[in-house]
Amino acid sequence: xxxxxxxxxxxxxNDRTGIDKIYKNYAKKIVAMIVYNSGTEDDGYDILQEALxxxxxxxxxxxxxxxxxxxxxxxxxxxxxxxxxxKKKQQIQVTKSTEDLFxxxxxxxxxxxxxxxxxxxxxxxxxLLDTLGERCQEIIRRCMTEKHxxxxxxxxxxxxAYLRKKKSECMANLISKVKAHPYFNGDIDF
Amino acid sequence: xxxxxEKIQDYIDGLLKGEELIAFxxxxxxxxxxxxxxxxxxxxxxxxxxxxxxxxxxxxxxLHEAATAHRRPEGNNKSKSLYRILIPILAAACIxxxxxxxxxxxxxxxxxxxxxxxxxxxxxxxxxxEDAVTFFNSQSFGQAREILDQLIxxxxxxVQYKYYQALTYxxxxxxxxxxxxxxxxxxxxxxxAREATYYLAAAYTKxxxxxxxxxxxxxxxxxxxxxRKANKLLKDLQ
Numbered sequence: 001x002x003x004x005x006x007x008x009x010x011x012x013x014n015d016r017t018g019i020d021k022i023y024k025n026y027a028k029k030i031v032a033m034i035v036y037n038s039g040t041e042d043d044g045y046d047i048l049q050e051a052l053x054x055x056x057x058x059x060x061x062x063x064x065x066x067x068x069x070x071x072x073x074x075x076x077x078x079x080x081x082x083x084x085x086x087k088k089k090q091q092i093q094v095t096k097s098t099e100d101l102f103x104x105x106x107x108x109x110x111x112x113x114x115x116x117x118x119x120x121x122x123x124x125x126x127x128l129l130d131t132l133g134e135r136c137q138e139i140i141r142r143c144m145t146e147k148h149x150x151x152x153x154x155x156x157x158x159x160x161a162y163l164r165k166k167k168s169e170c171m172a173n174l175i176s177k178v179k180a181h182p183y184f185n186g187d188i189d190f
Numbered sequence: 191x192x193x194x195x196e197k198i199q200d201y202i203d204g205l206l207k208g209e210e211l212i213a214f215x216x217x218x219x220x221x222x223x224x225x226x227x228x229x230x231x232x233x234x235x236x237x238x239x240x241x242x243x244x245x246x247x248x249x250x251x252x253l254h255e256a257a258t259a260h261r262r263p264e265g266n267n268k269s270k271s272l273y274r275i276l277i278p279i280l281a282a283a284c285i286x287x288x289x290x291x292x293x294x295x296x297x298x299x300x301x302x303x304x305x306x307x308x309x310x311x312x313x314x315x316x317x318x319x320e321d322a323v324t325f326f327n328s329q330s331f332g333q334a335r336e337i338l339d340q341l342i343x344x345x346x347x348x349v350q351y352k353y354y355q356a357l358t359y360x361x362x363x364x365x366x367x368x369x370x371x372x373x374x375x376x377x378x379x380x381x382x383a384r385e386a387t388y389y390l391a392a393a394y395t396k397x398x399x400x401x402x403x404x405x406x407x408x409x410x411x412x413x414x415x416x417x418r419k420a421n422k423l424l425k426d427l428q
Contacts, residue, residue: 014245016252023260045261049253056249061240122237129238144235144242168199171231178234 004070008059011052022052026071030078037082047085051077054119064115076109077116084120121183128177136170143167194224198231299423300392302361303385305334305354322354331358349380360389369393376406384410388420400427 010018030051031044039047054077058064066073129137142152143163153163178184192200197214200206206214218225305326307319318337325334335358341351356371372393375386387406394403404427410420 011249014249014252016256019252019256020259023256027257027260045257049250049257052253053246053249056246057240057244060244122241125234125237126241140238141242144238164200164205165196168193168196171199171235172195175227175230175234179230 002066002068004073005066007070008055008064008066011056012059019052022070022074023048026074029071030074033075033078034082038086039082043082043085047078047081048074051081054081054116054123057119057122058115062115062118067111068109073112076112080113080116080120124181124183125174125178128181129174131177132170132173136166136173139163139167140170140174194227198224198228201228202231202235299419299426300396302357302389305357326354326358326361329361331361334358349375349378349382353380353382353386356386357389360393363396365393365397369397384416388416388423391420392423395423395427403427 007018007022009015010022027045027048030048031041034044034047035041051074055064055074129140132140139152139156142156143149146152149163149167150160153160156163158166197206197210201211201214218228305323307323318341322334322337322341325331325337335355338351338355338358342348342355345351352371353375356368356375359365359368359371369390372386372390375382376390377383378386387410391403391406394400394406404424407420407424407427411417
């Protein structure tokens with residue numbers, strides 16, 4: 001196990017002291033990297049926070065094992081996120097120099113990239129969920145977090161059969177949005 | 191009749207039973223599109239379940255707190271706050287110094303003061319006095335003096351009329367008249383005594399009575415704006 005694996009554990013366990021260490025040791029470098037690549041200090045801190053949330057999910061759901069230093073790993077995740085942010089903002093065109101910035105060096109980096117890609121795909125699903133109507137969002141959220149659907153139906157003032165019907169409709173709506181999304185159907189590489 | 195989406199959802203949730211379940215599984219085996227659709231549903235539902243049962247919200251709270259602490263450490267915060275206070279003060283101080291420097295140059299040391307309109311009270315005299323103020327400040331000293339003379343005749347004890355009257359001669363560079371008038375006021379105990387002393391000294395310098403000017407300037411204490419002007423003029427003369 002890599003000695004820096006502890007940083008992933010800090011995030012996985014939501015360890016405030018450990019999180020402070022991450023910021024103390026790495027925030028300055030990450031922010032400097034973003035600022036150097038057309039970003040602001042606020043962009044830098046935003047990207048760092050989102051990257052750490054992604055790493056939390058990688059550690060929690062995939063039991064991700066570090067094969068490089070946490071600094072390299074974090075830098076790579078942040079670089080990918082910043083490139084995506086730039087593409088989204090369409091502030092700059094992706095030039096050779098920016099592609100160089102995100103150059104993947106070896107096999108371990110490719111593994112990291114795949115893990116990050118999966119987390120980004122999940123982020124996209126959650127973002128699409130937010131685009132559904134409030135009623136649909138509530139039904140899906142409650143059905144995912146509560147065991148007894150009869151009780152959910154009762155608290156929503158609808159029948160269980162209607163809840164089932166609405167849930168399938170809402171999920172179908174979400175699935176259609178996911179299928180149409182360029183990130184999901186492979187039109188855009190992560 | 192259930193829709194395809196309802197069947198998929200029921201199948202994932204384990205609610206398809208008996209013949210309905212068998213029929214759906216047969217359909218899955220023969221319909222690759224349905225199979226793909228089911229796979230995607232499962233994947234999305236799995237993502238939703240993981241994300242909605244995570245501690246992301248608590249994590250974000252801690253990340254935000256850590257970022258805030260990192261961006262604004264207590265020490266830096268204090269020093270930044272201190273800078274925020276000091277910078278405007280220093281800037282203001284610089285402006286004051288510059289203003290003082292220019293206002294106390296040799297040429298400005300001899301300039302007449304602005305005649306303030308609000309000095310005089312009394313509705314009856316206000317109109318005439320205001321006319322005098324207008325004339326004085328526009329350097330029409332003769333016209334200002336005519337009005338001031340009338341005001342002095344109506345109130346012979348009013349020193350401020352006499353003070354500005356004396357300065358009208360100063361403005362016309364009638365040094366002998368201005369000196370004669372200002373000497374009386376400078377020797378008195380009115381609130382205009384110090385100002386009169388200063389302009390009397392200035393008038394003396396214009397008539398080459400530098401020694402007398404220096405003696406007068408030395409009497410003016412340097413604890414206010416007039417005192418600083420006097421000190422500056424004194425240094426120039428010495």
